[in-house]
Amino acid sequence: MRIRLDGVTKRFGAVTAVDGLTLELEPGRLVALLGPSGCGKSTTLYMLAGVLRPTAGDIYFDDVRVNDVPPQRRNVGMVFQSYALYPHMTVFENIAFPLRMQRLPEGEIRRRVHEMAELVRVEALLDRRPEQLSGGQQQRVALARALVKRPALLLLDEPLSNLDAQLRQAMRAEIRRIQRELGVTAVLVTHDQTEAMTIADWVVVMNAGRCVAQGTPYELYQTPPNRFTASFIGHPPMNWLQGRVSGTRLQVDGLPVYLPLPAAARDDEVAIGIRPHHVQLVAPGRGHLDGRVTMIELLGHEKLVTVEAGRSVASMPGGAGDGAAGLRLQALVPADAAVVEGEAVGVRLPVSRLHLFRLSDGSRVALPGAAARRPVAGPVAAAPGDAVADEPAEESAGTAG
Numbered sequence: 508m509r510i511r512l513d514g515v516t517k518r519f520g521a522v523t524a525v526d527g528l529t530l531e532l533e534p535g536r537l538v539a540l541l542g543p544s545g546c547g548k549s550t551t552l553y554m555l556a557g558v559l560r561p562t563a564g565d566i567y568f569d570d571v572r573v574n575d576v577p578p579q580r581r582n583v584g585m586v587f588q589s590y591a592l593y594p595h596m597t598v599f600e601n602i603a604f605p606l607r608m609q610r611l612p613e614g615e616i617r618r619r620v621h622e623m624a625e626l627v628r629v630e631a632l633l634d635r636r637p638e639q640l641s642g643g644q645q646q647r648v649a650l651a652r653a654l655v656k657r658p659a660l661l662l663l664d665e666p667l668s669n670l671d672a673q674l675r676q677a678m679r680a681e682i683r684r685i686q687r688e689l690g691v692t693a694v695l696v697t698h699d700q701t702e703a704m705t706i707a708d709w710v711v712v713m714n715a716g717r718c719v720a721q722g723t724p725y726e727l728y729q730t731p732p733n734r735f736t737a738s739f740i741g742h743p744p745m746n747w748l749q750g751r752v753s754g755t756r757l758q759v760d761g762l763p764v765y766l767p768l769p770a771a772a773r774d775d776e777v778a779i780g781i782r783p784h785h786v787q788l789v790a791p792g793r794g795h796l797d798g799r800v801t802m803i804e805l806l807g808h809e810k811l812v813t814v815e816a817g818r819s820v821a822s823m824p825g826g827a828g829d830g831a832a833g834l835r836l837q838a839l840v841p842a843d844a845a846v847v848e849g850e851a852v853g854v855r856l857p858v859s860r861l862h863l864f865r866l867s868d869g870s871r872v873a874l875p876g877a878a879a880r881r882p883v884a885g886p887v888a889a890a891p892g893d894a895v896a897d898e899p900a901e902e903s904a905g906t907a908g
């Protein structure tokens with residue numbers, strides 16, 4: 508089923524929870540509504556369910572306007588964070604409940620409950636009560652109950668947030684499998700960007716009741732259209748610097764050099780984002796700036812290295828001097844990279860990996876060739892002591908001024 512929201516607004520007294528939201532969701536897709544707490548995700552979901560009515564605007568299921576259609580007539584299945592299973596009923600009866608409400612014949616009910624229990628893999632648990640199930644099992648049952656009436660739209664409200672990390676990952680894959688197998692259009696609400704990115708075909712990023720970006724997870728990660736999306740998507744989060752574009756020159760505040768851009772852009776003050784795994788650590792004096800390693804956090808097969816460039820590095824060869832005071836960057840490097848806390852390092856910022864956003868409105872500065880590459884296989888970080896390898900001509904820095 509195709510879903511269309513046309514200028515949908517929801518106000519609760521003085522609070523505007525959803526503000527003129529216009530969206531079109533393709534049939535069969537799993538769409539994630541992603542955004543910080545209070546941005547209007549759940550309110551949007553409840554309007555799709557029919558539990559809340561828009562204050563203004565229209566909602567269409569295929570081409571039918573559903574603003575006035577009550578929840579029970581919308582053919583929507585819903586799964587909540589809290590599972591909301593009926594505690595006094597067995598798993599079988601929980602799953603059968605929506606079919607009993609439809610007064611289907613007993614044989615048909617049995618057949619469909621078993622079919623659904625098989626799909627979500629709870630056939631062995633049909634005689635148990637919810638209290639005798641683990642969180643993950645309860646969530647599977649909730650999913651089966653939402654799907655048993657073959658809804659045209661599946662709504663998932665933070666369905667995995669009560670599960671531990673490992674189970675959450677397993678259930679993500681399960682929801683994806685089941686949604687694909689049934690081909691049902693689904694909308695998932697989450698504030699967890701990893702969840703949205705791993706599970707969804709399409710991600711709608713919301714802030715303050717509005718859609719600020721939408722696209723495939725890959726597009727939003729590779730070329731975030733604005734600063735809000737860039738800072739919200741990706742983990743560990745982007746590093747942020749500030750600077751100014753003039754023609755094909757990028758002057759980063761605190762850097763003694765300017766970086767040549769692959770194409771000219773309008774002169775503007777910019778926020779400069781770079782993901783930690785694109786920050787390269789090199790020998791002091793061999794990068795764009797020098798700093799000191801102030802923290803190392805081991806994350807498994809990688810480690811997150813915090814580098815601060817301040818006044819203390821002014822005297823180092825190639826040091827950034829006073830202008831670099833307060834620059835702080837994080838680099839993600841292989842766990843076995845030879846980096847030591849307290850040591851001086853050089854930091855290289857590959858121009859093609861920089862994301863530029865206008866300070867005025869947060870919009871992306873489009874630069875052909877910049878930050879549009881596919882992710883490289885393998886680490887890009889070099890250990891201190893390594894030279895900056897084969898620096899392409901267009902990425903070499905000029906002297907500021």
Ligand SMILES: Nc1ncnc2c1ncn2[C@@H]1O[C@H](COP(=O)(O)OP(=O)(O)OP(=O)(O)O)[C@@H](O)[C@H]1O
Pocket residue numbers: 519522523524525542543544545546547548549550551698
């Ligand atoms: N029934 C209500 N009465 C008044 N204000 C409400 C009501 N429901 C939601 N709001 C407000 O509307 C805004 C959006 O809430 P909503 O629950 O949609 O956000 P959310 O993005 O789902 O947040 P979370 O991730 O915390 O669940 C918030 O400011 C919230 O306080």
